[in-house]
Amino acid sequence: MGERIGSWYLSRMKIMSFGTFSNRVIGPFKPHLNVVHGKNEAGKTTLNAFATGVLFGWEDARGTKNTYKPSNAERAGSLFFTDEETDEEIELSRVKNVDGLQGPSELLDDIDKETFLTMFALTSDELRSLRNTTDVTAKLLTAGSGTEASPAQALDEIQGRIGEYTSRAAGAEHSITQLTARQDELRAEIAQAGEEVERFKHQDKEFHDIAPQREALNASLQKLNAEIEKLSAGKAALERLDDELSRTLDRRDVLLEEEQALVSEHRLHEQEVDPALASIAPTEEHSLRDRIDTLSEEQSKRQHSVDLAKDNYTDSKSNYEALLEAPDLKELEERARRQRHVQIALSVALPVLFVCAGVPVFMHGREITSLSFTALGIILVVFALFLAGAALVMLFRPTKTEEALNQRKQDAQWVMLQDKKKLEACEEGLRAQKMQTSAFLDRSGLGAAQGSLRRARTLLDEAKDARAASSLFVQKQQALVAQLSSVEERLADIHGQKEALQSRLGLSPDATMSDIETLIEQKAHQRSGLIETSENVNRRFGELKQELAHAKRIKRFDALKLEYQQVTTRLADSEKDLARLLLARHMLEAAITAWESKSQPEVYRQASRLLETMTAGAWVQVRMSEEGRLQVVDQVKTVREPVHLSLGTCQQLYLSLRIALLMTAENVGRAIPIMADDILVNFDEDRRRGAASALKELAARRQVILFTCHEEIVRLMQDADSELNLVEL
DSSP: OOOOSOSEEEEEEEEEEETTEEEEEEOOOOSSEEEEEOOTTSSHHHHHHHHHHHHHOOOOOOTTOOOOOOTTSOOEEEEEEEETTTOOEEEEEESOGGGOOBSOGGGGTTOOHHHIIIIIEEEHHHHHHGGGOTTHHHHHHHTTSOSSSOHHHHHHHHHHHHHHHHOOOTTOTTOHHHHHHHHHHHHHHHHHHHHHHHHHHHHHHHHHHHHHHHHHHHHHHHHHHHHHHHHHHHHHHHHHHHHHHHHHHHHHHHHHHHHHHHHHHHHHHHHHSOHHHHTOOHHHHHHHHHHHHHHHHHHHHHHHHHHHHHHHHHHHHHHHHHHHTOHHHHHHHHHHHHHHHHHHHHHHHHHHHHHHHHHHHHHHHHHTTOHHHHHHHHHHHHHHHHHHHHHHHHHHSOOHHHHHHHHHHHHHHHHHHHHHHHHHHHHHHHHHHHHHHHHHHHHTTOGGGTTOHHHHHHHHHHHHHHHHHHHHHHHHHHHHHHHHHHHHHHHHHHHHHHHHHHHHTTOOTTOOHHHHHHHHHHHHHHHHHHHHHHHHHHHHHHHHHHHHHHHHHOOHHHHHHHHHHHHHHHHHHHHHHHHHHHHHHHHHHHHHHHHHHHHHHHHHHHHHHHHHHHTTTSEEEEEEOTTSOEEEEETTOOEEOGGGSOHHHHHHHHHHHHHHHHHHOTTSSTTSOEEEESTTTTSOHHHHHHHHHHHHHHHTTSOEEEEESOHHHHHHHHHHOTTOEEEEO
16 A cells, blocks of 8 residues: 555544434544445434534534434534554544534644535535536635635635625625716716606606596406406306206106116016906905915815825735735745645546556456456446546645635735725816816916916916006106106206306306306406506506605705715725725635646546546546636547536546545645545446545545445455455444
8 A cells, every 4th residue: 555644544433422323333444445334224324424513513404404413412422533653542522513623623724624525525416416516626626725715615705705896786785886886876866856856746746647547447357356256156157057957967867767667677577467367356366365275275185185095005006916926925825836736646646556457457357257356447447537536626626725825815906906996086086176276277367377276376476466566666657757857847947047147147048158258258358458557557656656755755965965975985995895805816816726737737647547447448538628627538539528428427537536636635634534425326337446446546545434335335345455444334
């Protein structure tokens, strides 16, 4: 690092109460480059304002400007400065502005508030505001002159005072031009003093002639105002009536549509219900319902009988079929068949056996002519025939088991047949009852029920609903008719009101809103002309009244002579003061020119080098034109003034000028730190690196404290200067 000028630097801030800070110590800060990082609203701008307030006084409350004054405490705090060589520490503190700065204030001997705010308190807004400042070069250059106050500021004040003496403005108290003119006026007025009496006489006559004219104009204005007010009120009333008329017509259309819809709906309901049923009398309806209930009860009974007979028939049929399919019965039948088969076998086998035995015996007896054998043979054959006959009898005669089985079948079949006959009789009765019911319903006009008593009740209910709907229709129709009648009456009333109102306003019945607006505009135009005439007359009346009243109060000639002497004296004093101010301006301009001729080339050389670094060679030179205007030159020799630069480039130009001045003006604010609050936000990445390099170069000579809320700027500064001091809020 290069050699620093001065050994004192800001090491700590102690904030007792300021803005949102209370009993807070910020630091430590190092002699060269410091970066204070914190999020938005962490208090970076507050710290910048706090340092300015301790050094040069707290901001006074003006308008809505934030002065960082807590609601329940005084602003108070200290700045600690340390000697880099001896580590000695001093404290500068402030509580109230009236008490002044407490502590060794020698550190501020080489800087004033104007110079501090111009060169040491760097903010993005401050760099932006310099873009349109015409005398920025003089402010920047003379801020480093080493005087307690800026020579440019002093020169501005002297120029302002000289302007007061040379101004042609009527309110300039010391203006030589105005005093000379007044002196000439007084000479003319004194010469004309003798003529004023005659003029006042003419004015008095004019004053009395204007009075009746004013009264007539006022009366005409009042009449026009009343007519315009009446027309405006009538127009508003007609608009309200037209609006109500439109709404009433819409209401009538809605009611007519509702009536049409109601009639259509009623016709639709009438089509859905039998007219005969819809017109049935209540007594007849009650009688029909009673008869239907009776028939329904009778039909239910018959249906119950049918259901019971059907159940009995089903049971007997099931019993009969079950008897036929019963396993024990089949077993008995199988046993009977086996017995029958045995009987058949025996009835066949035994006779055959006896025949086979008798025939040989008989043949043998014949052969041997033995009567006994022959008789035995015949007996055996006869016995075989007898057995065969008995077998035939037994074959065709049922057994007791078969007889019992047949009897059970016959009994079950008989019961089933009896139940079937009863079921048929019940069903026949039910059919007859239904036919009777259907005939009754047909006779009663309920043929659409098709014999269904439930459908008949439904038809009666629908007819009843239709009668109720018809009654409701009549009521609704009557209500709609009443509403339509009321709407028609209101329409007639509205038309009557409109005609009466138009008559009162003097309008024809077919007058439109446009006609009324045209009439109002005409009368308003007449009123404007009368107002203008009245204002002119009143103005003249006031002027005459004031002049006549003034003429009665003053002794004009003596007053003019006295005023003439006073103006002459003031003119002589102003000429002497102007001569002194012109001499002072000449001396200041010579001093500034001498200082600029010595330091300006070095400042512009340094600024050119820094701007070229910041813009990566895009802009290579900063210079002053022959007309005294600041200019910049790019790498292709194009010349631009600051007002034609972009916001970022313009800020880089003024930042390079300030850094060049701070490095050149070594005798200004040697112990005061450079407070830079987020001055790189409008720079792109490449130009931020160039600006970081320039700030590092400045920090080699002075203490620099850069406030930022951007982490990328912190990293950028660390890349530029690895030894910087980082303070986190």
